Every structure is written in structure tokens, then in C-alpha cells.
Amino acid sequence: MHVYTPTSLDEALELLANAARPLTPIAGGTDLLVSWHQQAKDDLDLLDISHLREQLQHIRMTEEYLELGALTTFWDVLRSPKIAAEFPLLAEAARQVGAVQIQTRGTWAGNIGNASPAADGVPVLMAYDAMVLLQSRGGWNAVPLHQYYTGYKQARRQPEQLIVAIRVPRREREYEWFHKVGARRAQAITKVGVAVVKDTQGWRVVANSVAPVVCRCRALEQALDNNTTFQNPKQIRQLLEADISPIDDIRSTAKYRATVLSRLLYYWLRGARKCIAPGI
Ligand SMILES: Cc1cc2nc3c(=O)[nH]c(=O)nc-3n(C[C@H](O)[C@H](O)[C@H](O)COP(=O)(O)OP(=O)(O)OC[C@H]3O[C@@H](n4cnc5c(N)ncnc54)[C@H](O)[C@@H]3O)c2cc1C
Incomplete structure (x- = not known):
């Protein structure tokens, strides 16, 4: 294992571009270090970006969007x-x-980068229609967060790219709500x-923890856009079935997850x- 510690973003991008095998960026380390002792390290080369705060830790508000730098932590947002x-x-x-x-070390970009279906930062960012800014030596592109994941723990980021920021559009909103169980x-x-x-x-x-990735519930969104009325949570559950695929695991059952999600939504909408x- 080798740990690279670039002193600038340019150097980090250079290292990513020239690495013989993909480097794993590490920011707060609160995900990467959880299974550290069980992890094989032979194939692991880390790119430690944690000290690039000047370039990557910011909260910026323009007329159009809010921007969180890649090292912006949960705590920064809370403050x-x-x-x-x-x-x-x-x-x-x-x-x-x-x-x-965890709030003071964990970053929003790390929450996205870890690609866990249970991530708590991702659903709110996705509901706000956030974009992920990916940068490589060749330039940058913005990917809508709802298109960022391609499968369980799989994302669109290429090995030579780094998440450098997250942008959230500033729009008038009528409703906004988040609930974690x-x-x-x-x-x-x-x-x-x-x-x-x-x-x-x-x-x-x-919704999170109900599919291999944090997911939009498109069928329900469409029904809401069409002002469909609901008589009971079951009707919402039927629509959710088009988009979610909960599983039984050590934390819960598929049935519990689908039931609770539909009830939460029904009673909130009510x-x-x-x-x-x-x-x-
Ligand atoms: C005790 C404990 C409690 C936790 N509780 C919660 C919780 O309640 N909710 C929750 O959502 N999470 C929780 N987590 C998980 C974790 O804290 C968050 O996911 C956090 O946002 C990870 O950020 P990090 O900066 O520490 O990521 P890191 O561990 O540094 O990295 C995580 C992943 O993202 C990648 N990555 C990081 N930065 C970048 C970047 N700039 N570009 C590309 N890839 C990048 C890394 O390569 C790695 O794959 C918990 C963790 C612990 C240890």
C-alpha cells in the first residue's frame, strides 16, 4: 500500500492521471477506516486529500446555486x-x-463517494436536485446526482476523476421534508x-435503504405531479413498488421497509x- 499526499488539487489530479492502478481518495476516512483491519491492503493505494482544505473546503452561494467543496463536512453545514x-x-x-x-470529519463528497444505499446525505442532496462536479486533468463535468450511481456501490466517477464539489440549485420550494428511521x-x-x-x-x-442505490421514486413523483389523490398508504406502496426493491438484512426486513416508507409518505402528505x- 502507498499513501500519496498531494499539496494541491493540481498535484492530486496529476497523481490520479498517472497512477499505474486506480488510487482511492481519502477525505475524512470515516467510511474507509471502518473495515480497515479486515481489508487487504496490497492492492490499495490512497490519495489523501484531507489537507487540501483551502481548495476543497467551502460553502459558496451564488445567485444560481449553493456549492459545497469536496472537503465540506456535515459540521460545516450545521454551523x-x-x-x-x-x-x-x-x-x-x-x-x-x-x-x-463523525459530523466533524465526514464529508458530503465522501458520503456520495462511498455509494452506500443507506447514506443520509445523499437523499437530501438528490431531493434538492444536486449535481456532482467531477474534475480530472482534462477538465470537469457535472453529473446529476440522481444519475451518478450505476449499481450497488458503483458510480460514474472514472479513476482519473475526483469529486471536487457538489452544487445545489437555488429554487423556490413549496415543500421539503426529510425523515430517517x-x-x-x-x-x-x-x-x-x-x-x-x-x-x-x-x-x-x-428513498434510501430500500434499493441497491439511493433512488428516486419516479412513479410516485409522477402521480404527485398529476395531483393524484390517495385514500390510504397502500396506494402509495403500489406506486413505490415500481422503483424500490427492499431486502431483508440484519437491520430490517423488506416488508418493514416498504410498509414504513409508504406510511411515512402517506401521513406526511396528509x-x-x-x-x-x-x-x-
Ligand atoms: C461511527 C460511524 C457512524 C456513521 N454514521 C453515519 C450516518 O448516520 N449516516 C451516514 O450517511 N453515514 C454515516 N457514517 C458513514 C460516514 O461517516 C459518511 O458516509 C461520511 O460522509 C464519509 O465521508 P468521509 O469524508 O469520511 O469519507 P471517506 O471515508 O474518506 O471516503 C468514503 C468514500 O468516498 C470516496 N471519496 C471521498 N472523497 C472523495 C472525493 N473527493 N472524490 C472521489 N471519491 C471520494 C473514498 O474513496 C471512499 O470510497 C458513519 C460512519 C461511522 C464510522
């Missing part, structure tokens, strides 16, 4: 009054990630989670008095 005011779901999700130790109220991996946003472009409903049949 930002601007974000609390304009993107409350980011603060809400950050508050529910691990405990303070775990075995307890803090420090628990998500059994089922959901983020919902309705903005000028329509509804986005995003509270928001949206798309529920009158009188219910």
Missing part, C-alpha cells in the same frame, strides 16, 4: 446559518449523521429514509394536505 435558512434538509440530515466526531434516534444506520422536495420543477421523492382525498 452555516445560510444553509439552515435556505436548505434546511441539509442541516437536518447532517444532524442525524453519526455523532459529533433507525433502531434509535441517534447513531444508527438507516433502516429506511426519505427526502421529499417540491420545487419549481415538480416533485422529487428520494399533514401537508397534499394529494390526499378530501375528508381523510
Whole structure:
């Protein structure tokens, strides 16, 4: 194993471009170090970007978007009054990630990069329609987060690319909501989670821990866009089935996940008095 410690973003991109085998970026290390002792290290070369804070740790607001640098942590977001005011779901999700130790080290880019279906930062970013900015020596491109994953733990990032930032469009929003269900109220991996946003472009409903990747629930989104009314959680569950594929695992069962997700959505929509049949 070798650990590369570039002193600038340019050097990091150079190292990624010239590496004989793909380098694994490490930021906060809160995912990468979890299974450190069980992991084979022979094939592992790390690119330690954790000290490139000047270039990669920022919260920037332009007229069109909010930008989080690749080293921006959950804690940075929690401390930002601007974000609390304009993107409350980011603060809400950050508050529910691990405990303070994880919030101060863990980055939003690392949450995306780890590609876990249970990631808590990803659903809120996806519901806000975020873009992932990937940079290589040859330039950069922006990938919508909802198109970033190609399968379980698989993503579009190429070995020579680094996530350098995440951009979230600034839009008028009518509704926004995030809910995480775990075995307890803090420090628990998500059994089922959901983020919902309705903005000028329509509804986005995003669920985690119910599919191989954090996923948009397109059929439900379309029904909401068409002002479909729902009489009971079952009707929502039927629509969710087009997009989710929960499994039984050590944390929960597929049945629990599908039932809880549909009930959460139904009762939230009822509270928001949206798309529920009158009188219910
Ligand atoms: C005790 C504990 C509790 C936790 N609780 C939660 C929780 O409640 N919710 C939750 O969502 N997560 C939780 N996590 C997981 C973890 O903290 C988050 O996923 C965090 O966002 C990871 O960020 P990091 O900077 O530490 O990533 P790292 O561990 O440094 O990297 C994670 C992955 O992303 C890649 N990566 C990192 N940065 C980049 C980049 N700039 N470009 C390309 N790839 C990159 C790495 O190569 C690696 O594959 C927990 C972890 C621990 C140890």
C-alpha cells in the first residue's frame, strides 16, 4: 500500500492521471477506516486529500446555486446559518449523521463517494436536485446526482476523476421534508429514509435503504405531479413498488421497509394536505 499526499488539487489530479492502478481518495476516512483491519491492503493505494482544505473546503452561494467543496463536512453545514435558512434538509440530515466526531470529519463528497444505499446525505442532496462536479486533468463535468450511481456501490466517477464539489440549485420550494428511521434516534444506520422536495420543477421523492442505490421514486413523483389523490398508504406502496426493491438484512426486513416508507409518505402528505382525498 502507498499513501500519496498531494499539496494541491493540481498535484492530486496529476497523481490520479498517472497512477499505474486506480488510487482511492481519502477525505475524512470515516467510511474507509471502518473495515480497515479486515481489508487487504496490497492492492490499495490512497490519495489523501484531507489537507487540501483551502481548495476543497467551502460553502459558496451564488445567485444560481449553493456549492459545497469536496472537503465540506456535515459540521460545516450545521454551523452555516445560510444553509439552515435556505436548505434546511441539509442541516437536518447532517444532524442525524453519526455523532459529533463523525459530523466533524465526514464529508458530503465522501458520503456520495462511498455509494452506500443507506447514506443520509445523499437523499437530501438528490431531493434538492444536486449535481456532482467531477474534475480530472482534462477538465470537469457535472453529473446529476440522481444519475451518478450505476449499481450497488458503483458510480460514474472514472479513476482519473475526483469529486471536487457538489452544487445545489437555488429554487423556490413549496415543500421539503426529510425523515430517517433507525433502531434509535441517534447513531444508527438507516433502516429506511426519505427526502421529499417540491420545487419549481415538480416533485422529487428520494428513498434510501430500500434499493441497491439511493433512488428516486419516479412513479410516485409522477402521480404527485398529476395531483393524484390517495385514500390510504397502500396506494402509495403500489406506486413505490415500481422503483424500490427492499431486502431483508440484519437491520430490517423488506416488508418493514416498504410498509414504513409508504406510511411515512402517506401521513406526511396528509399533514401537508397534499394529494390526499378530501375528508381523510
Ligand atoms: C461511527 C460511524 C457512524 C456513521 N454514521 C453515519 C450516518 O448516520 N449516516 C451516514 O450517511 N453515514 C454515516 N457514517 C458513514 C460516514 O461517516 C459518511 O458516509 C461520511 O460522509 C464519509 O465521508 P468521509 O469524508 O469520511 O469519507 P471517506 O471515508 O474518506 O471516503 C468514503 C468514500 O468516498 C470516496 N471519496 C471521498 N472523497 C472523495 C472525493 N473527493 N472524490 C472521489 N471519491 C471520494 C473514498 O474513496 C471512499 O470510497 C458513519 C460512519 C461511522 C464510522
